[in-house]
Amino acid sequence: MTPNHRPFRAAVVVAAAVLIPLAACRNESKLASIIPLSPTVAPGAIGYELYQAHCAACHGRDGRGDGIARTFLGVTPRDFWNEPFRYVSTLDGTATEEDLAQTIGLGRTNGEMPAAPWLSDEEIASLAAYVRELNRLGWVGRLTSEFQSDGLTSAEIEQIATERVTPEEIITVTAPGWHFRPDVATGRELYMQSCASCHGPDGRGDGLDKPLDERGRPITVRDLTRSPIRGGSGHIELYKRIRCGVPGTPMPAQEALTDEQVWQLVFFTQYLAGKPKGVHR
Template sequence: MAARKAGVGARGWTFVVISVVVAGGCAGPSTEPIGERDKEATASRQKASAEPGPPEQSVASGKELYAQHCAACHGEDGNGQGLAAQFLFPKPRDFQAGRFRLVSTSNGVPTLDDVVAVLRRGMPGSSMPPWSHLGNASIRRLAEHVFVLRSEGAKKALAAQLEETGDELPPDEIDEIIANLTTPGAIVQAPEDARPTPDSVARGKELYVSKACVQCHGPTGKGDGQQQMVDSEGLPTRPRDLTRGIFKGSADLASVWRRIRTGMPGTPMPSSETLSDGEVTDLTNYVLSLSDEAAREATVLSREHIRARRVSELPATIDDTAWKEVPAVELRMVPLWWRDDAEPDLTIQAAHDGKSICFRLSWADATANEDAARSEDFEDAVAVELFRGASEPFLGMGAPGAVVDMWFWDADRQSAPGIEDINPNIIVDVDPFTTGPVASAEYQRGGTRTEAQPSISLTAAAAGNPIVPGKDVPAASSLETAGPGSATFRPPTSQLVSANGRWKDGRWIVVMSRPLGVDNPSEGVSLVPGEEASLAVAVWDGAVNDRDGKKLVTIWQDLELER
């Protein structure tokens, strides 16, 4: 065996691990008893973990669940480089690197319950959705597999370092090093007196200024302080707007207390090891005073039940009074590429007459972006995803072998403005096969408007390309998707979706309809009265350059058709 260099043995590695944790500013755990709110939060988590899930024998392995729901973003081996990662910001977590943000321990290594809590709640302020609908057993197995990926990542990193230095270690020392890197430390507990009082909030406000929180989060907590920041991966990040109630982790007092005490590993958010427990309590109470419980709850995506009302006759128009009898369901959305103030106040109504179904979607949008003829313009749009099957596929447009039915409407094709109306200084190419000698290529000469052009010169329109705007082009499309970047328009004979939209007073209202049943699975998902399907919605806002994967999405919702 090659001679070891100083500091590479188990003790040397243990020292390196400990010194990194201390340098990161993580304080030791409080020895004081957990506070009442901490007890309530713990009881709530225990109650949630006791929720019934699928029968144990039907629960897939953690590896299978991860492949189905997580790998598209986090990567098959957990390196954060999944197929969908290119469309997301903040970027998916790199489990192999082990830089977990939400931890309750003194050494920055999460417990299994920490990971379970994130899976249940999701991570507001990012595209990480909640997975509580999977049930307790599945969530726990998923969390266990995350730890497997972290352990594998630690082993790879150690092997790479040993190869670089030319050192060798016996298996037992390697196991000891990996254990030091992946074993959670003691739980950091909030003190008993962690209660919000006016005096505590006032003291916390003073600490917020004197301890430099204001430099990043801004004078009023709106996150408008220091903006040029990067995380441990070198990716840009910025301070949280505390007034909007968007907390990546649980927003109960004890959880926020821990994050202020220990910081958030891998981010510019430091620990507060120089503060006493009482000062951390005051600072926590002030931070929570900047938002209310309703605002904090509204940031967590929830799975809703949408009931398609059975009616004798479907509403004929957007403003048909029959819609007043159909309940509207509010759906929360999240931007895949994060931006503030993106919540569009989306509502959905559904009705069917036993033959066809229609959805009425309404959302806030300050401006109507109805054309994308110029390269710098993007249109407003909305899509509905539908799936029926035993096991829901990846939310991001399905997966191979689990095709999702997509209904798509965009304002550009509905309004279909003329290219020459948008570009008054247009210059028209001269087609040598159909055009004789001309004085110039300027648009003002006769016979140059789009409708005057020979079809051979408008190849996309002549070929029936469904995304080309035109007077006779429907505003809705039917597509199928089998994963990110796989959206495919169905052939013209399978275009069964119709839609109409209107923008008024800062809101879009779009009605989509289609026959309940289809003759062939290639035409979409058949919907059956009395049965359920999974439904999700995506919205694009052209004013902020939304397009392709840059959009707002819901999580899967439950759609039930009345008999």
């Protein structure tokens, strides 16, 4: 998509974001039949109205990533039922409240997942809880078909599903010590050991043959020399991506690296992208 198409695309997305919920309100009974029956996400649930007003155009009325505006996007909106959250700060593949709030308030993916600066902190928190609940219900569905024949009760399944979306191994990002110096040679050595097999020796994303995501859909390994970094290209976000990986994709967490090694990789990733080294999100 050339830059000239962006205003048009933005206009279509904004129009869809406004019109679809309006159309939906006119036909609440039809909507109720589409929304899954769980009262935690049905009309009246906390976050429901906000979700329909601000998110359904892209993510779909019931959060399966199939909103009408998705056709105008270069990146598929997340299916909250079936996909994990990708931009996380945990080692167990779950997203914290803060991860979700950051996604919703500040946006990701260079605006394909748009920022929503008009929402208050409380509104963002209720939306975060709402999408997490959709994610949990997805687990309930999968676990039910997997384990019900093993005799697990629905209460047990509910509990396992809740555990699956509850963060336990949250990382903290601390600035490297005063003696730390970003060093291209060290960064490159670590990169060749831990990253080049997928991202290619020069960072061009050509290390894997036909990679797939967790659901078996074709995926591209990021070209670190030119593709935008979707989760955020600042030091802290890059640290989280490298340490925690990108759940739902082949990009693995790196638990064995020391803090300094991760920082070297952060700077080396920015070096590959030719970015200025200022601290930003």
